[in-house]
Amino acid sequence: MLYYLSLPFLSILLVVVQTTIADIIFSGRLVIEISLIAVVYAGFRLDLIRGSIFAFILGFVFDCIAGSVIGLFTFIYVVIFLCSFFASFRMATEKMYFIALFSFICAFLEEILVILFYNLTFKFDILVNIPFIFLPQALMVGLTAPVFFYLMHRLEVFLHGKPLKLAERTGNVRISAEV
Amino acid sequence: MFFLRNYKTVIFVAVLLIIALVMLSYSVKYDTGGGFFRKIVLEATAPVQKVLSISVKSVSDAWLRYIFLVGLEEENKNLNKKINEIKAELVLYQEGYLEAQRLSKLLALRDDYNYRFISARVIGSEQAALSKTILINKGTAHGLKIGMPVMATPGLIGRLIDVSWHVSKVLLLIDENNNIGAILQRTRTQGIVSGAGSRGCILKYIYKNQDVKEGDSVISSGMGGIFPKGLLIGKVSYVLKQDAGLFLKINVAPFVDFTKLEEVLVLASEEPGSK
Numbered sequence: 514m515l516y517y518l519s520l521p522f523l524s525i526l527l528v529v530v531q532t533t534i535a536d537i538i539f540s541g542r543l544v545i546e547i548s549l550i551a552v553v554y555a556g557f558r559l560d561l562i563r564g565s566i567f568a569f570i571l572g573f574v575f576d577c578i579a580g581s582v583i584g585l586f587t588f589i590y591v592v593i594f595l596c597s598f599f600a601s602f603r604m605a606t607e608k609m610y611f612i613a614l615f616s617f618i619c620a621f622l623e624e625i626l627v628i629l630f631y632n633l634t635f636k637f638d639i640l641v642n643i644p645f646i647f648l649p650q651a652l653m654v655g656l657t658a659p660v661f662f663y664l665m666h667r668l669e670v671f672l673h674g675k676p677l678k679l680a681e682r683t684g685n686v687r688i689s690a691e692v
Numbered sequence: 693m694f695f696l697r698n699y700k701t702v703i704f705v706a707v708l709l710i711i712a713l714v715m716l717s718y719s720v721k722y723d724t725g726g727g728f729f730r731k732i733v734l735e736a737t738a739p740v741q742k743v744l745s746i747s748v749k750s751v752s753d754a755w756l757r758y759i760f761l762v763g764l765e766e767e768n769k770n771l772n773k774k775i776n777e778i779k780a781e782l783v784l785y786q787e788g789y790l791e792a793q794r795l796s797k798l799l800a801l802r803d804d805y806n807y808r809f810i811s812a813r814v815i816g817s818e819q820a821a822l823s824k825t826i827l828i829n830k831g832t833a834h835g836l837k838i839g840m841p842v843m844a845t846p847g848l849i850g851r852l853i854d855v856s857w858h859v860s861k862v863l864l865l866i867d868e869n870n871n872i873g874a875i876l877q878r879t880r881t882q883g884i885v886s887g888a889g890s891r892g893c894i895l896k897y898i899y900k901n902q903d904v905k906e907g908d909s910v911i912s913s914g915m916g917g918i919f920p921k922g923l924l925i926g927k928v929s930y931v932l933k934q935d936a937g938l939f940l941k942i943n944v945a946p947f948v949d950f951t952k953l954e955e956v957l958v959l960a961s962e963e964p965g966s967k
Contacts (some may be wrong), residue, residue, distance in 0.1 A: 525740055528737075533745070562705075566708070569708045569711075572712070573733070576730075577737075583716070584713065584714070584715030584716030584718070585719075588713055588715075588716055
């Protein structure tokens with residue numbers, strides 16, 4: 514219960530921190546989407562219910578604070594969580610290069626979805642931003658993700674004495690609806 | 693029922709996705725925010741953002757101040773360097789000015805006497821216990837010969853005792869081996885001025901009955917043929933009439949400060965046509 518109650522506050526904190534960091538480092542031109550990495554992390558580590566609620570709330574908070582259309586990032590974050598969740602059953606999610614690559618792909622997927630949404634809904638042509646904003650941002654996410662995972666790993670060890678490891682995530686089991 | 697229980701997780705996630713899509717559609721269609729929940733989130737964000745902004749600003753200000761101080765230190769270093777360069781330049785200018793003054797005095801001295809002067813620069817001094825000499829940067833190549841009198845503003849300072857091609861040694865008045873025929877300008881009493889080292893010079897062989905006062909000028913007498921007559925040597929600084937002996941004990945303070953000699957004039961010969 515505490516987890517669900519603390520989620521909105523932690524989400525707000527996370528989004529505010531990431532926008533502040535982006536403001537300091539890139540003067541607001543780029544955003545290091547730590548929230549997206551957190552969603553990927555949740556997909557790799559949490560169960561379906563807890564993770565999807567986390568992604569939903571984080572996406573909603575992101576929409577409220579940084580987004581312009583409510584629901585867009587809420588939807589995208591839940592989708593990315595699901596992608597990460599199902600990928601964690603088949604992939605070696607402990608490997609840093611995989612974490613970096615997967616986070617990069619997720620970030621790129623997120624941006625593709627945003628571009629598609631704006632293009633289809635508002636007829637905005639924002640494809641020109643891909644090489645200048647979206648690609649560097651996805652690269653940034655890909656590079657930051659291993660650091661984030663490492664820090665979270667340290668935090669897990671600090672809090673629980675050992676890293677959390679779900680028995681189901683062996684990479685050999687069938688994906689079950691009952692997780 | 694069994695289906696719902698078996699797939700409750702999937703259904704839950706699907707419901708979340710549907711809610712997100714409904715929110716998205718609603719937001720796009722009615723162009724409204726998230727309503728109440730959005731306001732709550734924004735209200736909760738404000739204090740967090742404020743605290744974070746203050747912290748970041750403090751750190752940023754401290755950092756910028758540090759950077760500014762680093763810049764200031766660099767600027768200070770550059771300014772100090774510049775000041776030192778300007779100081780060095782100023783010293784050069786002052787040196788030039790002082791040199792010009794000295795040379796003009798030498799020139800005036802040259803005009804006062806009808807002699808041919810060779811100017812030279814002092815390149816070294818030998819102020820040993822028994823020897824008071826200086827080295828000048830002219831020699832036989834410039835027409836100098838042993839015995840030539842050497843002057844500086846305002847009068848005599850010594851004579852050449854060693855002359856090489858380009859360097860000469862001057863025996864100063866205050867050297868204890870130096871003896872010059874001298875005359876008291878006021879009373880025309882003749883005597884011999886001998887060097888006395890750091891005490892200056894001594895005027896010898898002046899009888900007790902002679903009128904000698906402190907401050908009397910002493911000039912060369914021209915006796916002996918080395919020094920021309922009338923060159924300023926110094927002034928009487930001390931007179932003592934001793935009980936024993938025939939002569940007065942007279943100390944003479946040279947006009948020239950030998951520690952500050954930089955340029956000198958060597959009196960080469962009497963100019964043609966002069967008396």
